[in-house]
Amino acid sequence: MKLLVDIGNTAIKFAILNRQKKIIVFLIMSSHELVAEKNFRQKITTALSKINCNLTDLTLLALLSVRPMWDDLIYQLTLDLKIPFYQVKKNLLTDRLITDIPNPRNLGADLIVGSYATLNLFPKQDVILVNMGTVTTISLLKPGILLGTIIMPGLEISAEALFERAQLLQKFDFSYENVILGKNTKQAINIGLVNGHLLAITGFVNQLASEVSKPQVILTGGNADYIKKLVNYHYDKDLIFHGLVAILQDNNLI
Structure with missing residues (x-):
């Protein structure tokens, strides 16, 4: 079995590719939890046992990381298990993806892997990829070519900034509001945060759609839950792992 690891800015996700070539996400932890090596190993072992696996079943580890501070910890795990270690932008080739940008070396590993997934999902279609993670990225791809990306603060980052700077506003679990104007503070904030983020995304998507021919819009990322039922986009919660497998x-x- 192959161990797939996605270290994001906010969360770290672990999945296995089993013998039937099925991706199973078995553990998600926040990035700040990856502090003690002992605790980290125990979390993986416990989570694997719940899907009837153990560390000795693993034959390879593939890593996608945007937090280099944790890479060595993952690498050490492979040394202890005596299994091969592969990392995007280190020792994995991604030649099938062409980038139409001046300095492709600065391209984030998450953007590379997400884009790579679209090559398998929609190999002959233009694609707009919306990834709602810590930041929200909206990328435009022609078959096999990444044309460029839009980056804006993610939904939760925007909420944290709002509550931190406006001290009289209380934190709460925000959600979409099916109204134009708020009649109380919570409703008004929801409209500004969630509805506003949705309007920004759909506005950019519509703008980019005019640049290509009948694009397929793909939605992924941890914050996609807030809007996935409100848009007619192809939703894939495990898109990153599909890209890593590809x-x-x-x-x-x-």
């Missing part, structure tokens, strides 16, 4: 396949590791 890269492993292209490197003849699966």
Whole structure:
């Protein structure tokens, strides 16, 4: 079995690719939890046991990371388990994805992997990829070519900034409001945060759609839950892992 690890800015996700080539996400922890190596190992072991697996079943580890501070901890795990270690932007080739940007070396690993997933999902279609993570990115792709990306603060980052700077506003679990104007503070904030984020995304998507031919819009990321039922986009919660698997396949590791 292959262990797939996605270290994001906010969360760290662990998945396995089992013998039937099925992706199973078995553990999600916040990034700040990855502090003690002992605790980290125990969390993985416990989570694997719940899907009837253990560490000795693993034959390879593939890492996607945007937090280099944790990379060595993951690498050490592979040394202890004596299994091969592969990392996007380190020792995995992604030649099938062409980038139409001046300095592709600065391209984030998450953007590379997400874009790579679209090559397998919609190989002959133009794609607009919306990734609602810590930041929200909206990328435009022609078949096999990443044309560029829009980056804006993620929904939760925007909420944190609002509550931190406006001290009289209380934190709460925000959600979409099916109204134009708020009649109380909570409703008004929801409209500004969630509805506003939705309007920004759909506005950018519509703008980008005019640049290509009948694009497929894909939605992913942890914050996509807030809007996935409000848009007619193809939703894929495990898109990053699908991209990581596609890269492993292209490197003849699966």
